[in-house]
Amino acid sequence: MTKPDYPANDVYSPADNPDFSAKIVEGATESDIDLLEVYRLKEKLRIRDAGSALPDLADTTFLDNLNLIRMDKDEVRVTVAGLLFVGKAASIARLLPQAEVIYLHYSDEAQTEYDNRMDMQEPVISILDKLTERIRTYNRLTNVQVGLFRLEVYDFSEAVFQEALLNALAHRSYEDMAPVYVKHYPTKIVIENPGGFPGDINESNIITHQSIPRNKLIAMTLQHLKYVQRSGQGVDIMFQSMLTEGKPYPEYASTPNSVRLTLRSTMENQSFVRFIAETQDRRSKMFTLSELMILHYLREHQRITLKQAAKTIQETDDNAHKVLNALRDEGLLELNGKTYMLSLKVYETVKTDVAYVQDKTVSQIQAKDRILEYLKHKPWITNQKAQELCGFNKNQTYYILHQMCKDGILQPDGVGRGTKYKSVK
Secondary structure (H helix, E strand, O other): OOOOOOOOOOOOOOOOOOOHHHOEOOOOOHHHEOHHHHHHHHHHHHHHOOOOOHHHOOHHHHHHHOOOEEEEOOEEEEEHHHHHHHEOHHHHHHHOOOOOEEEEEOOOOOOOOOOEEEEEOOOHHHHHHHHHHHHHHHOOEEEEEEOOEEEEEEOOOHHHHHHHHHHHHHHOOOOOOOOEEEEEOOOEEEEEEEOOOOOOOOOOOOOOOOOOOOOHHHHHHHHHOOOOOOOOOHHHHHHHHHHHOOOOOOEEEEEOOEEEEEEEOOOOOHHHHHHHHHHHHHHOOOOOHHHHHHHHHHHHOOOEOHHHHHHHHOOOHHHHHHHHHHHHHOOOEEEEOOEEEEOHHHHHHHOOHHHHHHHHHHHHHHHHHHHHHHHOOOOOEEHHHHHHHHOOOHHHHHHHHHHHHHOOOEEEEOOHHHOEEEEOO
16 A cells, blocks of 8 residues: 655644545455455444435445445545445555554553464454453453432443443554553543544543544544544543543553553442432432533542532533533532532532531631631731632631631731731731
8 A cells, every 4th residue: 555645743734734545545346345345244233323314225336335444437446434434354464554452451451471362454343243242251240229210330431441442443543553452440441543643632531622533534434433423522421421430531642653542441430420320310310521520629628619520521611610610509518718629418429427517617717728828928817808818709708717716826907808817916
């Protein structure tokens, strides 16, 4: 296959680097198409989308409609995506040898030597099916009791793993001769693919940034075959599923020439999983990803500010404020000064009512310490200044100042809004 000229860097730009997967594979002919794989795709599509008319088309028309082949007079020209989806294994190895996925299994986290290996230069869906079956072999099940029902949580969600693998295959650089690696450990799966993040996508905006598929035809084919609901939605699905099951975030790490994704199996908190399931059942709708991310943050931390919330959900301050207020209106959060914390009813489910009191008490102690530290350098403090210092509202700040006066720590000077509070020496 003749390799076209590409820019020196590995950053995708539609202007100077057209869709590689839509290119014609030089040397590929109709004989390189695996008709059995075409049949399998049609049958899978019948199951995934009973209303689709694509499976009823003749093979050549079916492939032409998906742009997996192009007709040049009477000659069939095979695209890169076509070879990847319906090419014979021997043809993929001969014409596109970099299209390889290597699976390595490790029985111990600290192991440097794998105990099982699979090298695959096969059609995309065949690889997906084989690796899904391999993950299923080692998958352990945890039952979480939710009311009268049991929620089944596997180490690795098959849906999440499939999204992750398909993302790697759709977004990898096929100009690079390196394979995609799938490394399977007892408590994590690591997927490494050649090619850095396209454009200006990075770890801090990957959820909300508009998708830039490096191989658009591969992404569109997966969408037409109903393996993805919408191009670019896979990251959202992975994050939402992982958080709903009480798992850590999917972890992305990138270099200019590669992306590594780690999926961890550890369920961090069964109480949180029960809370999410019960609340979604009660409200008759799923939590949005932004809501889940804020609840997950507050499960690990006592409080969250507007700025922290915006950074967490990768959104603007305005959008973060709407999410926070919606959760507050639903009684899941409460405003503690200028910060948000889980409400008492959520604490009782996810943590304990004692933890709720402790966190509120810690917050008040920190406020008192800040006021005293301020008074080491200033002769007095007002309610308004204490609000700015502690992040509390007017009434909450008055309560703190009043308690400090009762305890003989502060002395009020004046009345009403003009009251100044001085340290008792």
